[in-house]
Amino acid sequence: MTTVGESLVRLLEANGVEIVFGIPGVHTVELYRGLAGSSIRHITPRHEQGAGFMADGYARVSGKPGVAFVITGPGLTNTITAMAQARADSVPMLVISGVNALASLGKGLGFLHELPDQRGMMQKVALTSTRIERPEQLAPAIDEAFARLAVGRPGPVHIEVPLDVMRLPSAAPQEPRAWTDDLRMMEQPILDAARLAAAAERPLILAGGGARRAEAELGELAELLHAPVVTTINARGLLHRHPLGVPASPSLPAVRKLMADSDLVIAVGTEFGPTDYDIYANGGFVLPPKLVRIDIDDGQLRRRPATVAIEADAARALRRVVQSMRESVRRNSVKRADGAARADEARRGARAELEPGMDVQLEAVEMIRDALPGAIIVGDSTQPVYAANMFYDHDRPGGWFNAATGYGALGYGAPAAIGAALAAPDAPVVCLTGDGGFQFTLPELGAARDARTPVIFVVWNNRGYREIELSMRSASVEPVGVSPAPPDFCAVAAAYGLPAERVKSLADLPAALRSAREANQPFVIEIEVP
Template sequence: MMRFGEAICAVLSSKGVDTVFGIPGVHTLELFRGLKRNGITAVVPRHEQGAGFMADGFARTSGRAGVCFLVTGPGVLNALTAIAQAWHDSIPMLIVASTVESSQVGKHRGTLHDTPDIADTLRPYTLFSKNISSIAEFSDSVDEMYDRWRTERPRPVYIGVPLDVLAELVELPSRADTTPEALPEVDTQEMERVAALLATADAPVIVAGGGCRNAGALLADVAERLDAPVVLTTNSKGLLSDHNPLNVNVSTPFEGTQQLLQDADLVLAIGTELSDFEYIATGSTPVRLNNIIRVDIDPSASHQDQETPTICADAAEFLQRLRALLTATPRSLRAARGVDRAAAARRSWTSAYTSDPYYEWVEAFRKGLPDDAIIAVDSAQLAYQAHQFMELPSGATWLSPYGYGTLGPALPMAVGAAIAQPERPVIAVAGDGSSLFTIAELATAVDLNRQLTVVIWINGGYREIEASFDRVEIEPVGVATSAPDFTALTAGLGATPVQVQSPGQLTEALREAAASPRLTVILVEAPEGLRITSES
């Protein structure tokens, strides 16, 4: 016999969970009782939003579930923004939370942390959200979660357990052998039809999204066989090497890539929503794709007003089967026209890049990155420009949760990534505005006692919003904000602050920080011309 909370830890451990994120509270003590016995480490953030973002970064870089143990009510709601981000980007996250005692559920008598219908509140942001009252229910729910993560978009799951139930003595349920639910399978004839269409297309293009995040090698192979340029989305930056001549990178908003898509006689869109967000950098109108084959594990996926049938399949499974059918190497027959088409598209955004006022800074940032770096980026000017233009080192991983667009995720996501990949250098990039949303997690990063670099771009406030005001000819309001003494603040939280005032200094500071065994915060003073100009 064991306490219910211990049994939860045992069930999770049997699924390979070895890390949870959360702040212990009087309502979750029983969840923490069984951690050590089951080989699970608790990472304690300074705010539950940080716990959610850490779980997100952990999941993106490990391919495993990011798990949070949270107190009901304020704890869960504090994490809701991070949960919504994980829902938006299809990140596997599990939230296990206490609820009020069984006798108080739904009565709203003002008991500690009582919150109306918390499971219902989270339902729109989760794959499923439920309260349970037996360990068998919990075990079955976890099995369901992992099955559905394999066969659907791997979105967050919420499981609530009443406070009194967590303390009950229970027996672990016996584990019956189960057969995992099969992945959606494309009919053989349909696969052969798709392969034939692609192999005979004169100007095919592949658009690869976040659904391909674990299929980079397969994607590169299929693109090679089809001689097809590959356009990446916000959630797939870094999926292909920037040295691959077919890689057009994250360049949808630029004229050359839009022309590439318009000229394509067949577009293969894999694991992407084809979101209008991809055009936000230039404000251009989304391209209407003339002939498209969509592949998505979500059968309801659709785009604009096009009634394009979606092939319901896992991206990696589809690419593997497609590769097997593409026995010829069309590139030799097409004289490598795909490489030429990709190069023409790249020229439009590389030209924009070299004339960009941030060019020297982004290049300095790139030169300072280790080859195997993990980089988590926030909503900040330096990060935006690097995301849109910068070529990544060959072994780097790029974490860019820009679709949901919240402020503050970079630092806690970097903490989660550092835990998931302890041998790799990790870097977070934020602004003087966005960093303040989660700056307290510097203390959590210090607790790790390992290398981690945080770059803070200091430009006097919300420079991107100032530019947005200017574009629509509205006098900027509320964009020039007071900033703390970042040197004193970061040092006070236990980090080593380094001040930078030139691109060359940034490169050198990044290299030194990558070799340091502790947390370094690089404070970059933006030059005149890249700073806030408003007085409000």
């Protein structure tokens, strides 16, 4: 007899799932009956929040949904933070949980891990939340989940299976449906965008996280129009060292000047969120008067008005726009401004506008990039990450991401880096974290060891929440609660049987990074910040 739990695992296998992140409990035992005999690898974090963050990091690097198994109640509520981060950053994540027996739901009888309305709670965070109440509902629910993850703007999807339903007999799973984005781009917006671009003398492109897998198409459009390309945080790594690239925050005056001086802005996969466009909350960002928007999400297009709106995947839309634009540009003899010179001026100005102290923090990030070419750097909320989010040119598309933007969950870096390393086992993977944020998920060092992922954990140890302390002082508030004592991180690494090194000067960081890479196992580097 095949149970619902076993059929669920077989359906995950059929949909290409290779790794599941989770902590088994009495409310998921029946799911693990199917998992043990499958080809799916199981990774055990030290906390369910870590399971969600690992699934997030895996999804961002692999391009496939990250999958987590969590128990009813506290297991699921522990995962909500990671799901909210995934929703903010459009990361495909499938969370499968248990729930108490069907007859008990909503009655407040005091069962183990009981919530008043678990599914109702998840519907506020997940894109969709589905309960399997009968075996025949399982295959359609899995199909629907993977469709939601494959088509349109991705995010977290939740499925819950009651304890009594997990054990029920189930028919052999059907083959999964093949899902493709069959969204048909309207021809008129494409032609309108081409017409505007052909007539522009000083065009500009804004690239967001939705463009991170469209580097070739983005570069082709930029070169066709001689247009600078400003990359937001989640787009860093695109057009590395390209003369038209501007890897700087649109919150900086030099980048805002570039935008204001442009007679057309083409925004690709960016939601114009404040953590990119108005980080200092000074109200200095305004939408350009001539704006072409390309976004996969119709809801996003409706939230910010545009002269022309194109609802489509970034790469597909850019290919069509370039095709239509070539003829328009050839026919139109507009004299364009020197895009490379405009980009260079913006780059120089933006770097000069960084806050005091950020130059040293940025230097640390650039040392990591240069010592480990092609590395994936997964950041937490810490000073070097803040600095690089303002200005930093990474050398790998999709290789720079962190939780210091959007939802902004502390503790993200370590588990997300483990997920990233599982998705790209041949690439150097660095977790860049602060001493405060690292302590949120410090036990995941054990998960890194178990999974044999050679993540290099670089800890910026300034002994507290330094950025919060500075914010308090700037607001004339006496700092309170910003100096949690850090442990000896090298000793903690040793307790897990992992190598570690403490550096007291940034000059020693490149050698430490190379040693860590050669060790080919999880490695902690602690930077003592004066």
